[in-house]
Amino acid sequence: MIKVSVIVPSYNHSDYLTERLNSIFNQTCKAIEVIILDDASTDSSVDILSEFKNHPKVTHYLINEQNSGSPFLQWQKGLELAKGDYIWIAESDDACELDFLSTQLECLAKSKASIAVAKTLKYNNGRSSTEINHPIFMTNTSEFITTRHLNFCPILNISACVFINTKKWSDRSEFLKYRLIGDRVFYQEFFKEKKVVKNEKTQSYFRKEQESVSSLKYKSLNYFQRYFKEHLKFIKFVDRTQVLTKQEFNSYLNKFFARVRDRLNKRQKLSLSYADIYLEYFLNKK
Secondary structure (H helix, E strand, O other), rough: OOOEEEEEEEEOOHHHHHHHHHHHHHHOOOEEEEEEEEEHHHHHHHHHHHHHOOOOOOOEEEEEEOOOOOHHHHHHHHHHHHHOEEEEEOOOEEEEEOOHHHHHHHHHHHHHOOOOEEEEEEOOOOOEEEEEEHHHHHOOOHHHHHHHHHHOOOOHHHEEEEEEOOOOOOOOHHHHOOOOOOOHHHHHHEEEEEEEEEEEEEEEEEEHHHHHOOOOOHHOOHHHHHHHHHHHHHHHHHHHOOOOHHHHHHHHHHHHHHHHHOOHHHHOOOOOOHHHHHHHHHHHOO
């Protein structure tokens, strides 16, 4: 019986890929299937992946000839192929302890939650003791994702999660329309009203923090324009499906407009791109 479907969406992480794959295939939990997906990597990732192609735990080995342009399309492909009771999207540049799956499953069973999130540490030039605090656990180690969590992304790293396989991943696909904040949209679509619990018994290691959309000070004006428009599209989607109050809607819009505005210099604020951002903000406020 397949207990966990492990989805490995790979793209240009050859420096970390062997460690990532070893951390999967050497898990103490053996009731797994591994779905390997590469999105047309231009480094040596495919050479490394090919060494695992015939591993008995690998049920799907799919290499794109052309890049899809979105990591979330790879997530969707893996989700639709998954046969396990639970899902783990193991990003190709992250890592974890070898008891990650076994303790996550124990935590889910004990808490009767839908999503377990492991303790997550920064992983930069070696393992660090600095913990990344997932916003969902600001006050408790167990929460239900609701509209109270709209103003922040509740979970910072999908690799730290194991969650129940609903087998209904094709029913909704709003998150596929986003290139920058698809993870936030995914949590809203599939984790809304679900119980999320923190698992303190194992650790996941997160390498992407410095490259994340939260590191906005290094981004271009064009990036900020796309970033704000994705947040605007997202909050309008939530409003259509849940009917937000005026305060909830405007609070979200104000936050992400301010996040863009406060990171731009005077010259950028005189540009047509910023005028477009401001107009979208002004016209869409409730």
